[in-house]
Amino acid sequence: MRMPRLSFLRPKSLMGQMLLAVAAALLLVQGIGAILVYRAQRESYEVGMVNAAAFRLIAETRGRGGVGHIGRHDRSPFAGPPLRGFPLQTSNASPANPGEPRDTRAEARLQRILTEQEFPSSGIVVVHRTVQGDPVGHDNTMKWAAHRGKDERQIADRMDDHLLVVGVKQPAGGGWTIVRVRSPRDANMLVQPLIVQTLIIYLVLVGAVALILRRITRPLAALTRRVEQFAVAPGSVGQLEPSGPEDMRHLIVAHNAMEARIVAMLDEKDVMLGAIGHDLKTPLAALRVRIESVEDDNERGRMARTIEDIVRTLDDILSLARVGRPSDPRERTELSALVASVVEEYEDMGEPVELGDTQRIVLELRSTWMRRALRNLIGNALRYGQRARVTLVREGGSAVILIEDDGPGIPDDTIEDMMNPFVRGDPSRNSTTGGAGLGLALARAIADQHGGALILANRLSAAGTVEGLTARLEIPVG
Template sequence: MNIRLRVPDTIAWRIALTVGAAILSVLVFSALFDRFAGPSAAERARLDRADDAIRMIEVAAPGNRQQLADTIMIADKVVWYQAGTSIAQQLATAELHAPSRETMSWFQDNGHERRSLIFTSADQLSKAIDFDRVTHPDAYFMAVQLHDSSWVLFIANRRPWGNLLPARLTTTLASVASLILAASMLATYFLARPIRQFAEELRQIGGDPRAGPVREAGPKELRAAIKAFNALQAQLRKFVDDRTLMLAAISHDLRTPLTKIRLRGEFIEDEEQRLRLFRDVDDLQAMADSALSFFRDDYKDEESTVFDFAGLLRTIADDYSDQGAAVRYAGPDRFALSGRPFSLRRACMNLVDNAVKWGGSADLELTSTPTEVALTISDRGPGIPSEALEKVFNPFFRVEQSRNRSTGGMGLGLTSALAVIRAHAGDIALSNRQGGGLTVCVTLPVVSKIVESCHTSKT
């Protein structure tokens, strides 16, 4: 029977595996560093032989020490310097970096570590030493002090493990830190990637309840969250569909009694009362049609494309100017934007229509940054009370409380405009102008800007 160990794909396990991988990488690197940066087995044997040679030289008579050193074949050359000589004094007073603890532990005198030095031909101390510089252009020196203050000097080619202690320590720390940083960045990237993908898909959905479900991927906890979100989205989609179907049925059923009321109104002899009745019937029909159009979210059925947003705004300003309204546009001649042009046109026209209705004029200004585009619509009307700046976006809310459509409207213009703008991942902010009037700021993300723009003003 085959037994397969399956690790659960959870965030906790991913973090544990990340930490474990980082620790394991450091341990492997340390082992490799000790293997290749530290003394090898052969070099350790040479160090043992060097320690034996030092002990033999130390017990020998001073007159025989150099002769004994010449017979040692551990290094290319072994030299003994008597205490008090110039080189012995320079070695005793030299302020050079000591060798590694691993190297120093080889040379001991009655359990105490001997004073030892490691230096190269590049150090100033090497200039006082007589050796073949042609044979050893990169000579490696290891000096060990005996108990009578004399010195034994080993001369050989530089070894890889002979780095000075600070250089070796710096290299080790820098390598370990780089390895941990690389392993952590790589692990956290793969750990956070499904979360980033989830956030990106949510941003693309933009709160559209009709959008398809989000793909379930990533750790167990994230998949559970995505599954719950998809279930909630499905419920919202069903609710919206049921609501739209109900409103469509109500709107359709209202047509018959409204038509009957209009026909019966024809028999009213009082013409003034008949006209009032017809006007009320028209209002009821317009209210039903407007509500149905709003709740259907028709703008979401339009395909997204790249269009000239600046040209759209200029067209709106020209249309209102042709009707005698003072609507002015200032901004770039061209600005390419990715979105639903007809929906954005309807939303902008709702905002401009409010400005013209309440302020008598509208000033449109388009500005952009590398990440977003801002449309400002300003008027000189009475403005909106500060407590109602947020309420005006609620469906059927009207600052003007009369039920007359010619003065108060339906209360759906700003609501519809906000829905369109937010469907494009943008937002609308209202603020009262100093000296009277209202400023509407519409911000949209720049998804695609393919036409260079130059700022000009049109009056």
Template sequence: MNTLRAKLAVLLTVVIIAVVCILTSILVYLFDPPNEQDAISPLVDQIEFLTQVRQIAPKLVVVQEAAAGGEVEANLTAWIRDALMARGAPRDVIVSRKNDLPLLSIPVDQGWIVAQIPDLPPAGGIFHLLLIWLALTTLGMMAVALFFANRMVKPLVLLERAIETVGPDAVLPELAVTGPAEVRVAAKALNSLSSRLKGAMESRMRLVAAAGHDLRTPITRMRLRAEFVEDEEDREMWLKDIDELDRIADSAILLVREESGKSAPAPIRLDILISDLVDELRTLSYDVTLTNSAAGTALANRTGLSRAFRNLIINASTHGKRARVAVQSTPKEIVVVIDDDGPGIPVDLIGQVFEPFFRVDRARMKQFDGAGLGLTIAKEIVQRAGGSIKIENGSLRGLIQTVRLPACSRI
């Protein structure tokens, strides 16, 4: 009911039904059809009159041996018999229809008096027919309203589907400028917005890449000068800060490469990739355990996906003391769950974990190496592969990192 299609259909139906009801009411008022009593009373009077004439002057009334043939109108017959019963003159009259003419057969002593009568309103009166008429009109108008509502919102549905195809780079696809004037204006505006957005993102990528590249030269000079610092403690502090600057520059350049990368995806056995990563990180003294490894194939860039999971697992084993990795597989998707035993993240900050250079506690920056771009890069890689990452606090402790990737049947 919240969709534009449903609202248009309801609006059209209500308007048309309202117009039909008003016009029908006006016609009923102008023609003033008789009610049940007004329609049946003259006919009952006619039956009583004919039976009396038959008794007083038999030659004036033609009597047939049998009742009029044709299809018996059971409802009208019962209706007239009830009216005669109410008058105190019960008689088993028969109303039939022959050659599309309503005929009344009145039983008398020597046979039947047959007379043609006008069509009577149905039992229940004219309003019974009006209710049926309005019900049929409502159903018909609903079908027509739904048809035209679909036609009216079809261009908007095309725009909605086009917007839903926005890729991981957040750039809108080119929309066809067709349809009504309003839709064409909207399509042109979206195409213009997409072009400006694409230009702004490319400019940002070039700026970040240039800044990361240009930092290399002063960082190298600073490293050389730091080597000549006489005080060993000061020299170590300088070199540590320079190493951090170097990591930030490398991470920024890597982020730009991931966001602008166009590497063709290929089928990857995700369970094998994760198993190899766990073995590699364990040799580097990271506390990582593979708790489950269900076979599954994903379609992605192997180098990028390996980098993403390496960042996530290292993040768990470094900040969460130890990491446990489980690979689950269904026919439609592959789920990788990474949980740890760390302190977790405050609820008011957990929505910022994928922001560049995010730190839960700025005071802990010196305790762990890294530029604060690991999760940002991992999210970019996973989204480019058509997947998603969700990070939440565990029920008792630590973080739970859940990666979902669409399953691929090709191997």
């Protein structure tokens, strides 16, 4: 079974980062709240146990016949359910064992209560134990279990209970009055509700944020895809339907208006270029006819070549201007066959063009424009490098066409500039060494039109000298 894609939850995406931030902030706030609530609960619980111990001390020594009353039910609201077997005791020794840690906070709190109630004492000791770890608690629990017929599991549960052992020393050399208070099993009763509450808040809040972000990111993703399509083929599809929150709708409407304006300007540019091409080619055609009346053959030939240069430059300018808005659709093409056919054209003309290794690669492209790019690159290689070697390989997800020459190369600091319009390798503008400087610019524009790239690099020998130039034309496959 194929799992659904959750690419929008990537940490780098808007939704992923927002949900991660909300989850982290919520975890921090809930963690702090849980700690504060837990500490308050524990504080209240400890206060309740100390109050329960003070209640038993005062009530059972003053109003119920003095110390040592055995077998009495403890119905203090702080001490949990009724208990048997934890009576008040008197002893000449402190209830704290040597080295056993004492709860000084509980001792101070109990001292304040006894002072307020005018209960005489000359010393207070408070320690925490389990029922298992307290001899009196253990013995009385076993007696209680035998009397009630409890099984081993129930006895073990009681043995793990928390026991507060309080000793109050009587003044004037009196002994110690000892009371034990057992905490109920639900001492941490708020921990589970806090966890459940946190999970519920997470589900509700993160779910709500996810829905809101989804309403934002879906139209945003659609707008991103639209911009990518528009960059490749302006005006090829209709306008994007506004969706999402009102702010996103306004953004999409503004984008549609901008896109319509750009398309209108491009259409206007195409009309203008068509008019320029028509208006210039018509008088050039008339000049071709008129030069036939020139009697000097050399002069007539020079004039004809000048007219051809103008026509070729005009064609390059018009092609470069229109490469971003091609009229022909993409077609599935066997690229190796296309490359071989272009090389054969030069071979038929006797040009030193060699076809190297090729791989069969089928992809969708505009074959007319790709032929134009290959001709420009091979023509540059022949013009500046005397010969051209063409190979076709597949690297990853791209088809790579390499055109190598044996020329002097290009200085590294000017390679990028050479692909700009009207920049030539020969600055003299001599027509015998090059055209108007539009060949590489047009080839790069065609590569960009197909989602690829044109990269120029000098080819170096083992000694580090330049052996020629390599033009690398990359076209993505699929």
